Amino acid sequence: MAELLRTEGLTKRFRGLVANENINFQLESGNVRCIIGPNGAGKTTFLSMISGHQVPSAGRIIYKGQDITRLSVIERARLGIGRKFQTPTVFDNLTVRENVELAVLRLKDNTRSAAMRIDEVLTAVRLDDREIQRMLVKHLSHGQRQWLEIGLLLGNQSELLLLDEPTAGMTSEETVATGRLIRRLAEERNLTVIIIEHDINFIRDLKAPVTVLHLGKVLAEGSFDVVAADSTVRAVYLGDEV
Amino acid sequence: MTFTLRNEPRQPSIFAQVVRGELCVAVVVFALLGLIPLFISGYVIYVLPQYFLFGMLAMSLGLLWGSAGIVSFGQAAFFAIGGYAMGVIMQAGLGEGAGYVGIISGIAASGLVALIAGYFLFSAGVKADYFVLVTLALSIIVEQMAVSQSEVTGGWNGMFVDRMSLWLGPIGTISLYDDAAIYYFILPTLAVVYFALSALKRSRFGKILVGVRENEDRMSALGYNVAFYKTAVFTISGALAGFAGALYATHSNFVSPSLAGVLFSTEVVVWVAIGGRLSLFGALAGGVLVAALSNFLSSISPQYWQLALGFIFILVIVFFKGGLAGAFTNISERTAYRSLQESGNG
Numbered sequence: 001m002a003e004l005l006r007t008e009g010l011t012k013r014f015r016g017l018v019a020n021e022n023i024n025f026q027l028e029s030g031n032v033r034c035i036i037g038p039n040g041a042g043k044t045t046f047l048s049m050i051s052g053h054q055v056p057s058a059g060r061i062i063y064k065g066q067d068i069t070r071l072s073v074i075e076r077a078r079l080g081i082g083r084k085f086q087t088p089t090v091f092d093n094l095t096v097r098e099n100v101e102l103a104v105l106r107l108k109d110n111t112r113s114a115a116m117r118i119d120e121v122l123t124a125v126r127l128d129d130r131e132i133q134r135m136l137v138k139h140l141s142h143g144q145r146q147w148l149e150i151g152l153l154l155g156n157q158s159e160l161l162l163l164d165e166p167t168a169g170m171t172s173e174e175t176v177a178t179g180r181l182i183r184r185l186a187e188e189r190n191l192t193v194i195i196i197e198h199d200i201n202f203i204r205d206l207k208a209p210v211t212v213l214h215l216g217k218v219l220a221e222g223s224f225d226v227v228a229a230d231s232t233v234r235a236v237y238l239g240d241e242v
Numbered sequence: 243m244t245f246t247l248r249n250e251p252r253q254p255s256i257f258a259q260v261v262r263g264e265l266c267v268a269v270v271v272f273a274l275l276g277l278i279p280l281f282i283s284g285y286v287i288y289v290l291p292q293y294f295l296f297g298m299l300a301m302s303l304g305l306l307w308g309s310a311g312i313v314s315f316g317q318a319a320f321f322a323i324g325g326y327a328m329g330v331i332m333q334a335g336l337g338e339g340a341g342y343v344g345i346i347s348g349i350a351a352s353g354l355v356a357l358i359a360g361y362f363l364f365s366a367g368v369k370a371d372y373f374v375l376v377t378l379a380l381s382i383i384v385e386q387m388a389v390s391q392s393e394v395t396g397g398w399n400g401m402f403v404d405r406m407s408l409w410l411g412p413i414g415t416i417s418l419y420d421d422a423a424i425y426y427f428i429l430p431t432l433a434v435v436y437f438a439l440s441a442l443k444r445s446r447f448g449k450i451l452v453g454v455r456e457n458e459d460r461m462s463a464l465g466y467n468v469a470f471y472k473t474a475v476f477t478i479s480g481a482l483a484g485f486a487g488a489l490y491a492t493h494s495n496f497v498s499p500s501l502a503g504v505l506f507s508t509e510v511v512v513w514v515a516i517g518g519r520l521s522l523f524g525a526l527a528g529g530v531l532v533a534a535l536s537n538f539l540s541s542i543s544p545q546y547w548q549l550a551l552g553f554i555f556i557l558v559i560v561f562f563k564g565g566l567a568g569a570f571t572n573i574s575e576r577t578a579y580r581s582l583q584e585s586g587n588g
Binding site: 051073074077078082083085089090091092093094098101102103105106108152156 | 446450453456457459460461462463464465466467468
């Protein structure tokens with residue numbers, strides 16, 4: 001499988017604080033990867049450096065064989081890197097359909113194929129009910145807003161989805177559905193997904209490789225079972241949870 | 243009560259709010275305005291085109307503020323730049339086509355200033371609050387330049403601007419010296435500008451502006467060049483204000499530094515706030531009606547009219563955030579929803 005993303009010695013320092021230190025990370029296209037770790041481990045910082053919201057202090061980011069370390073958020077988005085933020089960042093005062101339309105509009109399709117793409121996205125993220133399509137986004141449930149934001153990333157044809165806590169605020173049923181959605185996106189559309197999560201059950205069910213960050217460094221990497229059995233990981237993060 | 247709860251998601255979206263019924267109202271109003279000179283003559287016919295041009299100026303802010311959420315206290319500066327450009331060209335002795343050159347110069351000069359200011363401010367990611375301050379400064383700068391460059395502008399005394407004519411090449415020239423003639427030039431121009439802007443708001447560009455207004459971070463993360471779109475709409479807005487200014491100058495035969503002033507700039511913001519920034523027609527109506535009302539009030543009560551206008555402004559801000567247009571849309575939406583419910587129940 002082709003490599004989609006690689007980081008080499010990625011480091012981020014905020015004044016004296018080291019948020020990320022020498023992270024070497026690699027991900028093949030069509031794969032899903034979970035990033036876990038205690039609060040302050042540097043998970044969101046890592047994601048921000050990939051999306052372009054933070055500039056690395058050192059190191060390189062290679063996406064599809066191209067060095068994107070110096071590119072802006074906008075340029076990276078145009079290369080297919082889509083970011084879902086920790087707090088859902090959507091257009092609250094517009095309807096569900098208009099939200100997706102704004103994502104699709106970036107691609108300058110003709111009207112008919114744009115409308116088809118909007119329908120397809122809404123179906124994929126389970127917001128295709130006609131009443132829901134016409135609702136203002138601020139009236140959606142927290143879980144629906146998370147899905148919509150993923151829908152926006154599908155709408156402008158992102159190939160690498162960076163999902164920061166996609167199941168936050170979801171019911172257990174919604175969480176299960178989200179896991180299913182993410183697996184389907186990877187399998188059917190060959191999308192590549194990086195997920196930051198705290199919900200251990202969600203991560204276990206996802207059956208995806210896990211990278212554990214601790215104090216800005218990669219502590220362990222591998223399948224969930226291997227990582228969960230690791231004594232250092234248990235000591236700093238999982239504790240007796242698993 | 244479940245009614246309010248169920249009613250909430252039916253709030254009109256601001257994407258579509260603009261269109262519903264507004265174009266029909268606009269067609270009727272423009273048609274009625276077209277009939278006025280057939281029945282009335284004199285001062286009203288002279289002064290109405292001025293208010294139309296204030297309405298056009300208000301629309302330039304309505305587009306900027308309503309669509310993209312950018313407030314500008316610099317619209318008067320662009321209006322004045324357009325006016326002075328027209329004045330300079332009309333004095334240059336270019337013959338019968340001078341009016342066209344004047345209009346194009348007015349649009350180009352004001353558009354260029356907006357482009358330069360917008361480019362540097364938006365590329366640098368200047369926040370909305372600071373942007374407002376810069377536009378305010380722009381008004382002051384243009385006013386001061388109009389005062390200081392008196393050999394060109396006439397300083398405080400202002401500048402005489404001749405009426406333009408409509409030069410039609412070999413067919414001949416239509417004189418606009420008659421007030422009814424220029425009325426029938428400015429009114430259709432206003433209508434064309436209104437419908438063109440309405441189309442712009444509904445276009446891909448217009449929708450992207452709404453996205454920028456609603457969530458800049460999301461738009462960047464989707465790959466939209468936010469600074470480009472802000473600069474573009476500010477340039478269009480500035481050029482339109484300059485166009486209105488050029489026509490105003492040639493219509494009233496006079497431009498003076500106060501056209502660029504902070505006071506006039508503030509008035510434009512008040513017009514649009516009262517008329518309703520989310521609706522182009524609201525902004526247009528706000529410009530025409532509030533300017534006319536101010537004129538009327540200042541003639542009967544010069545001491546108190548600004549106070550009265552201030553009170554109206556505060557009332558609108560407190561009770562009708564969407565301005566008069568917003569209030570109308572809310573009422574009609576609510577009635578529409580109620581009748582939908584009743585028919586559903588029946």
